[in-house]
Amino acid sequence: MSSNTNYINAKTGFASWALTIDHKRIGLMYLVSIMTFFLVAGVFALLLRTELLTPANTIMDAKRYNQLFTLHGAIMVFLVIIPGIPASLGNFMLPLMLGAKDVAFPRINLLSYYIYLFGAILALSSLWVGAIDTGWTFYTPYSTTTDGGVVLMVTAAFVLGFSGIFTGLNFIVTTHKLRAPGMTWFRMPLFIWGIYATAVIQIMATPVLAITLLLLIIERTVGIGIFDPVLGGDPVLFQHFFWFYSHPAVYIMILPGMAVVSEIVTVFSQKRIFGYKQIAFSSIAIAVLSFLVWGHHMFVSGQSELVGMIFSVLTFLVAIPSGIKIFNWLATMYKGSISLKTPMLWALGFIFLFTIGGITGIFLGTLSVDVHLHDTYFVVAHFHYVMVGGTFMAFMGGLFYWWPKITGKMYSEFWGAASTLMVVIGFNLTFFVQFIMGSQGMPRRYYSYLDQFQIYHQISTVGSYILGLGFVMAIWTLLRALKTGKPATKNPWHAATLEWTHTEVMPIEHNFHEQPTVNEGPYEYH
Amino acid sequence: MDSLKELLAMKLPVLSFWSSMPEAASSYASEFDSLYYFLLWTGLGLFLLIVVPMCWFVMKYHRRDEHQKALSQRDYNYKLEVAWTFLPFIYLAVCFFWGFIGFLDVYTVPVNAKNLRVIGQKWNWTIQYPDEEISVSGQGVVVGVPVDENIIFTMSSQDVLHSFFLPNFRIKQDVLPGRYTTLWLKADKVGEFPIFCAEYCGDNHSNMLAKLKVMPRVEYDAWVDGIKNADISLSPKELGAKLYQTKVCVTCHTTDGTTKIGPSFKGLYGSIAELTSGKKVKVDDSFIKEHILTPSKTPIKGYPQVMPPFQGQLSEVEINALIEFIKSFK
Ligand SMILES: [Cu+2]
Ligand SMILES: [Cu+2]
Numbered sequence: 001m002s003s004n005t006n007y008i009n010a011k012t013g014f015a016s017w018a019l020t021i022d023h024k025r026i027g028l029m030y031l032v033s034i035m036t037f038f039l040v041a042g043v044f045a046l047l048l049r050t051e052l053l054t055p056a057n058t059i060m061d062a063k064r065y066n067q068l069f070t071l072h073g074a075i076m077v078f079l080v081i082i083p084g085i086p087a088s089l090g091n092f093m094l095p096l097m098l099g100a101k102d103v104a105f106p107r108i109n110l111l112s113y114y115i116y117l118f119g120a121i122l123a124l125s126s127l128w129v130g131a132i133d134t135g136w137t138f139y140t141p142y143s144t145t146t147d148g149g150v151v152l153m154v155t156a157a158f159v160l161g162f163s164g165i166f167t168g169l170n171f172i173v174t175t176h177k178l179r180a181p182g183m184t185w186f187r188m189p190l191f192i193w194g195i196y197a198t199a200v201i202q203i204m205a206t207p208v209l210a211i212t213l214l215l216l217i218i219e220r221t222v223g224i225g226i227f228d229p230v231l232g233g234d235p236v237l238f239q240h241f242f243w244f245y246s247h248p249a250v251y252i253m254i255l256p257g258m259a260v261v262s263e264i265v266t267v268f269s270q271k272r273i274f275g276y277k278q279i280a281f282s283s284i285a286i287a288v289l290s291f292l293v294w295g296h297h298m299f300v301s302g303q304s305e306l307v308g309m310i311f312s313v314l315t316f317l318v319a320i321p322s323g324i325k326i327f328n329w330l331a332t333m334y335k336g337s338i339s340l341k342t343p344m345l346w347a348l349g350f351i352f353l354f355t356i357g358g359i360t361g362i363f364l365g366t367l368s369v370d371v372h373l374h375d376t377y378f379v380v381a382h383f384h385y386v387m388v389g390g391t392f393m394a395f396m397g398g399l400f401y402w403w404p405k406i407t408g409k410m411y412s413e414f415w416g417a418a419s420t421l422m423v424v425i426g427f428n429l430t431f432f433v434q435f436i437m438g439s440q441g442m443p444r445r446y447y448s449y450l451d452q453f454q455i456y457h458q459i460s461t462v463g464s465y466i467l468g469l470g471f472v473m474a475i476w477t478l479l480r481a482l483k484t485g486k487p488a489t490k491n492p493w494h495a496a497t498l499e500w501t502h503t504e505v506m507p508i509e510h511n512f513h514e515q516p517t518v519n520e521g522p523y524e525y526h
Numbered sequence: 527m528d529s530l531k532e533l534l535a536m537k538l539p540v541l542s543f544w545s546s547m548p549e550a551a552s553s554y555a556s557e558f559d560s561l562y563y564f565l566l567w568t569g570l571g572l573f574l575l576i577v578v579p580m581c582w583f584v585m586k587y588h589r590r591d592e593h594q595k596a597l598s599q600r601d602y603n604y605k606l607e608v609a610w611t612f613l614p615f616i617y618l619a620v621c622f623f624w625g626f627i628g629f630l631d632v633y634t635v636p637v638n639a640k641n642l643r644v645i646g647q648k649w650n651w652t653i654q655y656p657d658e659e660i661s662v663s664g665q666g667v668v669v670g671v672p673v674d675e676n677i678i679f680t681m682s683s684q685d686v687l688h689s690f691f692l693p694n695f696r697i698k699q700d701v702l703p704g705r706y707t708t709l710w711l712k713a714d715k716v717g718e719f720p721i722f723c724a725e726y727c728g729d730n731h732s733n734m735l736a737k738l739k740v741m742p743r744v745e746y747d748a749w750v751d752g753i754k755n756a757d758i759s760l761s762p763k764e765l766g767a768k769l770y771q772t773k774v775c776v777t778c779h780t781t782d783g784t785t786k787i788g789p790s791f792k793g794l795y796g797s798i799a800e801l802t803s804g805k806k807v808k809v810d811d812s813f814i815k816e817h818i819l820t821p822s823k824t825p826i827k828g829y830p831q832v833m834p835p836f837q838g839q840l841s842e843v844e845i846n847a848l849i850e851f852i853k854s855f856k
Contacts (some may be wrong), residue, residue, distance in 0.1 A: 062729050135726050141703060142686040142727060147830075229704030235687060236702065269587070271596035278607055300689065301700045305633055309626055316618040320611065326576055327610040333583040335597040340584065348580065355576050359569040366621045368628025369562055372696040375689060375724040439546050439562075441693025443724045446732035450720065525596065 006408070006506035021106035022509060026113050027092030028406070031399075033117065034080055034088055035475065041075035042468060044068050049430075049464040052457045055448045062447040066133035067148075069445060073136030074153060078160050079120055081391055082249060085256035086202075087116070087167055089398045090195045092406065094171060096499035096507060097189050099180025099516040104173040112166035115159060123156035125149070135445060137246070138213075140227035140238040144220050151220055158213045161206040164252075168199035168206075180498065182518035189497045189522040190279055194259020197283040201248045201255075201290060209245035212238065236301055243294035251290040253387060255283055257354075257394030258325055261347045264397055265329045267495045268344035269336025272523045275328035282321035289318045299370045308367055315365040322358055326351060341493070342416030346397030349424045353389025357382060360435065375445075378438025381431045389427060396423075396474055403478055404492050405499060408506040409485030415477040422470030429463025497522045551694040551715040551740065554631055558696040561624050568617070632697055635710050639676035642669075646681065646688035646701040647834055649730035650774050651721065653679075658750045661839075664772035667736045669721065671713065672746040678710045684834055689725035692738060698724055713740040730777065766851025769844055778833065781855050788829055792855040800827045814849050 007024045017025060048068055051058045060068070091109065095102050103109050126132055126149030134143040134150060143150050175196050179188070215226050216238070225231025227238040266273040273279065295303060295311035329351060338344070360382045364370050373379060404410055437456040442449060449457065491500040499507075502516040550556045587597070643654040645663075652663035662669060671677050681690055683703040690709060691698040699709040713719075723734035741749060760768065770776055778787035797809050802825045807813055817824050818840065821833040840848070 062732070066726075066729065066731075133728070139687060139726070145686065146728065229702075235704070269596060270589075272599050272601040274601050274603075275607055276601065278611075299629075300698050301702075305630060308629060312622055312626065312629075316622055319618060320614050323614050324607075324611055327606075330576065330579050330583065331603070331606065332601075333580070333587065335600075336583070336587050337589045337594045337596045338584055338587045339589040348584070351580060352577060355573055359572055362569065362618070362621055363562075363565050366561070366565065366625030368558060368625045368632060368696075369565065370625075371629065371632055371698055372558065372562075372693070374698060375691070436546050440548050441691070441720070441722065443691060443722045443732075445726040448732040523601075525599075 005508060006504060007509050008506065010509040019110070021102070021110050023095050023103050023106065023109060024092050024406075024507060024511075026109050027088050027090075029113055030083065030091060030116070031088035033120065034084055037075050037079040037120065038471075039475075041072050041080060042471065044072040044075070046464055046468050048072060049461040051447070052449075053461050055451065055454060063133065065447045066445070067131035070132055070135050071127075074123065074132075074157070076387075077136050077249075077253075078157050079116075079123065081253045081387055082164060083116060083160075083167075084253070084391065085260060085395050085398060086171070086195055086198055087113075087163075089260070089395070089402060090171065090256065091167070093402060093499055094174060094192060094195060095178065096405075096503065096511055097192055097497050097522075098174065098178055099183060099498045099502070099512065099518065100174060100178035101510050101512070103170045104177055105170050108166050109170055112163045112170070115163040115166065119156045119160035119163060122152055122159060126152035126156065137242060138216065138238075139242075140216065140219075140233070140235045141229065143216065144228045151217055154213045154216055158210055158217075161210050161213075164202045165206050168202035171195055171199040172203070180516050180518050186277065186280070187518055187521050190262035190273060190276065190283075191259045191497075193280040193283050194255050194262065197287040198252050198255045198259075200284075201252050201287050205245045205248040205252070205291065208241065209249075212241035212245065215241075236298070236303070239298050239301055240294065243297045244291075247294040247297065248287075248290040250383075250386070251286050253391050254354075255286060257350065257391040258283070258322075260394040260398040260401070261329065261350050262325070263495075263497070264343045264347040264401055265332050266523045267401075267493050268339045268341060268347070269333050270339075270494065270525045271332055271336035272521070272525070273328070274331035274334075275324070276521070276523075278324050279328050282324045285321040286318060289314065289321070293318055296365060296370070299367060300374050312365055312367045316362070319358065319362060319365070326355060326358075339493075340417075342411070342413060342420060343397045343401035343493075345417055345420040346393050346400060349420055350390060350393040350397065352424070353385050353393060353427065357385030357389055360385065372441075373438060375443055376438035377434040377442045377444055380444050381434035381438060384427075384431045384434075389431075393423070396420075396471075399478060400474075401493070402499075403481065404488035405503070405506065407482055407485075408488050409481045410488050410492065411477050411481035411485055415473065415480075419470050419474035419477055422466060422473060424470075426463050426465070426467030426470050430460050430467050431463070433459045433463075494525065496524050548693045549715070549717075550696075551713050551717065551719055552711055553714055554628075554711070555694065555696045557631075558628060561628060564624070565621065632709075635678055635708055636676045636712075639678045639710060640672070641678050641680060642671075644679045644681040644690060644701065645684060645839075646690070646723070646727075646734075647684035648686065648728055649723070649734040649777070651690075651723075651734065651736045652839065653736075655750070658754075660750060660753050662753065662772075663839075664774060665730075665733050665735060667772065668718075668739050669736055670739045670741060670746055670749040672743045673713050673716050673740050675743075676710060676712050678708055681707050681709065686727050687725045688723045688727050688734065691722040691724035692719060693722070694719040694738075700725055713738075716740045716742060760847075762847040762850040763854055765844065765847035766849070766854075769840075769848055770851055773836065773840070775848075788833060789826065790855075791852045794855070795849075795853045799824075801825060802827050811849055814852060815845050818845060818848065 007022055051060050051065055129149035129152055132148040132150050132153050218224055219226045225233040227233040227235050262279055292314045293311060295307055296315045299308050400416055433456045437453055442453045488505055490505050498516055502512055547559050550559055645652040650665045653669045654661040681701045683701045688701040689698055690701055695711045697709055699707050717740055719738045721736040721738055780786050780790045781792055783790050783792040794809055798806050799809050800806050819837045820835050825831050
């Protein structure tokens with residue numbers, strides 16, 4: 001057994017990457033693409049925040065501003081956060097953690113990467129036709145009447161949906177069919193449970209988005225009235241369709257984040273995860289409930305009070321499984337042997353920020369309070385706490401956690417920790433004031449604002465620079481490790497899951513020298 | 527105490543979080559605030575319930591040397607699991623019912639009320655007063671209402687979605703094309719309160735503002751008279767200039783010869799316009815009137831067809847005034 005061949009140096013050349021069916025290489029290609037789009041959309045965010053330093057024209061006019069926030073949102077949602085963890089880390093780790101040689105359909109896996117790339121190119125080419133200014137939600141009738149490349153962007157979202165469906169399908173089949181001998185459902189790492197639940201939502205909800213977007217495209221190109229009242233359509237119908245997908249999508253985004261945190265918390269406490277089954281089933285509960293809450297985005301859209309009431313109740317129910325996870329993580333840490341290495345810092349950051357995101361979610365689920373807060377900066381702050389403070393923190397945590405396995409190198413703990421701190425500070429500065437602004441009535445998607453809000457906007461902008469710097473530092477720390485990092489060992493964190501215990505420092509092309517077998521749970525630390 | 531609050535709020539706006547709601551201008555708004563602060567304080571409690579143990583565990587069980595093992599491998603406790611699964615139900619049920627009651631207040635319209643009509647269009651509000659037979663409109667328009675009376679807004683949109691948002695009353699309602707929605711309020715404070723458009727609607731979304739001016743009844747009557755008289759005492763050209771602002775022709779038409787979204791008014795009167803059909807017509811009084819009321823009937827070549835129709839929104843007097851106004855830019 002030579003330890004110097006691995007999945008990277010086993011084959012070389014452009015074609016060995018472009019045509020690879022190795023889930024690890026595909027995961028890496030996703031990772032690079034996703035991070036690139038993250039940086040692009042992040043720069044857009046900084047431009048937006050800079051514009052908001054003053055209520056007048058600081059660096060751009062209203063039209064440009066509207067286009068930029070649309071792009072920021074659309075890229076972050078469709079190209080970064082939705083595919084984010086599952087397509088990159090999930091692709092890389094899922095077969096390894098299950099003790100499989102690859103995913104069930106390696107060729108479809110490669111296909112879904114190219115569909116993703118094609119969707120991304122479509123999305124960006126809409127810039128060329130004319131940047132769209134509808135917001136990432138594409139609300140009708142605005143989106144059917146404004147000019148710009150709406151059709152292209154919507155088609156892009158449609159195409160990207162298929163990439164997600166294929167990946168989801170692949171993960172589900174892999175989990176059912178390719179588990180190592182002895183790995184029962186309850187011996188699977190919780191990461192798998194989270195990714196599995198995500199995949200289920202993805203293949204069930206995405207077709208609805210696809211149909212909705214298709215109807216939108218038909219309305220715009222052929223002029224058949226579906227959503228536009230001028231043509232006899234119903235604009236609110238679009239919102240129903242859209243959120244029927246996009247609320248579950250919120251859980252497509254957050255479940256994988258929770259899944260990563262579950263791994264990190266137990267490994268860095270060197271203690272069996274507390275409430276394994278509760279955490280596993282709460283993922284499934286979230287997946288199911290997520291389909292029943294879309295109407296909470298529409299409490300003030302003119303839907304009936306009864307409908308509002310039902311959605312409010314269901315929304316509160318979703319809070320419970322999320323709470324269960326948090327409490328179980330805390331109980332895992334209790335009497336553990338807690339190491340504050342960088343991945344754990346991200347995970348603790350996650351718990352801290354996601355808790356705030358969750359609690360402010362209760363504000364928004366409370367009907368009368370939502371009437372006031374809806375479409376204000378309070379909502380903007382809330383979902384950034386969940387999406388960035390939650391999902392993205394976990395994503396970074398996962399990258400730092402698995403980086404030694406992916407690259408065979410250790411990064412600088414100092415810079416890792418420093419970047420986490422920067423991100424947490426910058427993040428809170430940016431978004432906490434937005435809660436205050438929002439509660440005072442500052443509406444979102446405003447290019448200009450009343451003078452009384454200026455101080456908050458300025459604090460938020462300064463915060464966003466710190467936040468941006470933090471992310472750049474984190475990514476830089478990871479990249480630098482490639483060149484200057486110390487060689488990693490096979491299992492630097494003393495984890496007990498297969499991707500650490502049964503592989504080389506960097507996995508070989510077919511993952512394992514021989515088929516691993518499993519005879520205990522995933523978190524037995526001896 | 528109050529002066530201390532003010533001081534803190536002025537110097538360090540972040541600290542004002544605990545009293546961050548804008549001034550409440552109705553009894554509903556005050557009730558709303560009780561719920562809001564309930565959520566804020568219990569939320570803070572919940573936050574501490576999670577973050578304090580987290581920090582405490584990190585300090586207490588911090589790994590001090592490499593080989594330190596966990597003190598326990600216990601991974602299940604029935605009572606704890608039941609507690610954190612079912613106790614949240616109680617808390618959430620309270621939040622739900624309290625919020626639901628308030629929600630019914632917002633959307634249960636009172637019987638005895640003064641009716642106003644609200645029309646949203648890119649990018650201003652028009653408010654019609656059927657009883658007083660007046661209407662006001664334009665960006666930043668002042669909407670007068672009497673204090674201590676129920677006011678119902680019946681709202682619709684001329685183009686895309688908008689949302690009528692009054693933070694001081696803690697209420698908001700989307701304004702839709704092709705359907706009427708309602709909102710009501712009863713102000714118990716006099717003063718001026720901002721009205722925002724809260725649903726994104728395009729370029730000037732953030733300028734789609736208005737002001738609710740709550741006045742004692744006598745003052746309100748005088749305000750109404752003032753609006754009625756103002757228009758009569760103006761010369762046609764002056765009235766035209768005013769309408770040019772309030773009906774927001776100004777967002778698309780200039781008077782200095784430069785093209786904005788539509789053609790400039792300078793030299794327009796008497797010129798020859800080319801329609802998209804290729805037909806050429808003289809821009810005279812009848813043409814202008816027809817184009818203002820129903821622009822889609824006479825689409826002008828080379829421009830986007832975005833001018834809103836003003837049919838039903840302008841009186842004969844006002845149309846004449848606008849024509850005189852346009853005529854004055856030779
Ligand atoms: Cu939602
Ligand atoms: Cu608007």
